[in-house]
Amino acid sequence: MATIELQKLVKRYGKVDAVKGIDLSIAHGEFVVFVGPSGCGKSTTLRMIAGLEEISGGTLKIGDEIVNERDPKQRNIAMVFQNYAIYPHMTVRQNISFGLYTSKLDKAEKDRRIEEAGKILGLEALLDRRPAALSGGQRQRVAIGRAMVRNPSAFLFDEPLSNLDAQLRAQMRIEIKRLHQRLGTTTVYVTHDQIEAMTMADRIVVMKDGEILQVGTPSELYDTPADVFTARFIGSPSMNLVRGSKMSEGIRTSIDGELLVGIRPHDLIASTGASTEQSALQLSGLVTAVEPLGPETLVHLDVDGQDVIATAQNKFAPVVGDHAICHAPVGSLYLFDVASEKLLGRW
Ligand SMILES: Nc1ncnc2c1ncn2[C@@H]1O[C@H](COP(=O)(O)OP(=O)(O)OP(=O)(O)O)[C@@H](O)[C@H]1O
Numbered sequence: 001m002a003t004i005e006l007q008k009l010v011k012r013y014g015k016v017d018a019v020k021g022i023d024l025s026i027a028h029g030e031f032v033v034f035v036g037p038s039g040c041g042k043s044t045t046l047r048m049i050a051g052l053e054e055i056s057g058g059t060l061k062i063g064d065e066i067v068n069e070r071d072p073k074q075r076n077i078a079m080v081f082q083n084y085a086i087y088p089h090m091t092v093r094q095n096i097s098f099g100l101y102t103s104k105l106d107k108a109e110k111d112r113r114i115e116e117a118g119k120i121l122g123l124e125a126l127l128d129r130r131p132a133a134l135s136g137g138q139r140q141r142v143a144i145g146r147a148m149v150r151n152p153s154a155f156l157f158d159e160p161l162s163n164l165d166a167q168l169r170a171q172m173r174i175e176i177k178r179l180h181q182r183l184g185t186t187t188v189y190v191t192h193d194q195i196e197a198m199t200m201a202d203r204i205v206v207m208k209d210g211e212i213l214q215v216g217t218p219s220e221l222y223d224t225p226a227d228v229f230t231a232r233f234i235g236s237p238s239m240n241l242v243r244g245s246k247m248s249e250g251i252r253t254s255i256d257g258e259l260l261v262g263i264r265p266h267d268l269i270a271s272t273g274a275s276t277e278q279s280a281l282q283l284s285g286l287v288t289a290v291e292p293l294g295p296e297t298l299v300h301l302d303v304d305g306q307d308v309i310a311t312a313q314n315k316f317a318p319v320v321g322d323h324a325i326c327h328a329p330v331g332s333l334y335l336f337d338v339a340s341e342k343l344l345g346r347w
């Protein structure tokens with residue numbers, strides 16, 4: 001059973017605490033995604049799990065065993081990096097077999113695993129090619145193949161798709177997810193990309209400044225972010241925030257309100273005319289930019305000097321210079337305390 005357990009895990013570089021005593025239990029077969037801003041300690045955490053980075057404090061367990069002092073090799077974990085380090089002078093087959101370089105398996109078993117990985121990853125026809133003759137996505141699959149043949153008890157991915165273009169990233173995202181569904185191997189995946197986090201994760205771990213802020217399923221984090229940081233991090237475009245107060249008739253915006261009111265751009269509907277619909281909040285402002293996305297249009301407004309993003313149906317989309325009114329339906333608002341930035345509730 002490849003459960004992974006972090007108990008008060010610490011990493012210090014000199015005086016810098018890169019990871020500040022984090023606790024996390026990862027279940028067997030789970031797909032856990034770490035997100036957070038640059039420098040928050042995601043890679044460091046992953047590298048401690050892999051055994052590439054010495055642990056400064058706390059305990060790391062894989063299965064029932066404490067592995068703090070174990071070599072990477074003894075941990076039976078495979079890591080796939082952003083710059084996937086495949087060798088240009090080797091064929092695809094040789095690159096994949098490099099994952100078994102130190103293995104004591106006999107040749108027939110090695111060949112069988114390479115063929116199988118090639119088949120699962122759609123590389124069968126390319127096994128004798130060199131990387132120069134592969135697309136970016138195919139190269140990334142070779143790197144995954146190299147990790148796969150080792151039959152690891154866990155996969156670690158550190159921003160594996162960030163060098164790929166948007167379309168390929170979307171495709172590889174699905175492929176990695178399918179691979180996980182097929183193999184059922186415990187996976188820890190680090191990304192900057194909140195869409196990857198939302199679409200791939202069983203659970204998302206939000207990190208900031210070496211600490212874990214929140215852990216939950218994608219929908220838990222989307223519906224009930226613990227604070228403004230997670231609320232702004234999960235969901236695209238980011239949640240709007242305006243100051244407001246709770247009045248008997250609903251939420252009112254006011255510069256010195258006791259609340260930070262969060263409204264997701266998809267819940268804030270812009271129009272140029274008045275709406276008769278019941279709404280929890282109304283905002284109005286000057287349209288400063290419009291971004292047609294195809295099915296709908298994003299509308300940027302200046303609301304009392306603040307940039308707010310709303311959504312409009314294409315046929316009702318305002319144009320730059322219009323004065324637009326936006327409505328957020330009842331139940332769509334997130335209310336945060338101004339001082340602590342913690343979620344108080346939904347409205
Ligand atoms: N070898 C090192 N020596 C000193 N400090 C380091 C070292 N490696 C990382 N750090 C510091 O530890 C902190 C966490 O770094 P880490 O690489 O884990 O961040 P990250 O979350 O992966 O960021 P990114 O999203 O940019 O990859 C940073 O402040 C970084 O500067």
Ligand SMILES: [Mg+2]
Binds near residue numbers: 042043044
């Ligand atoms: Mg990193």
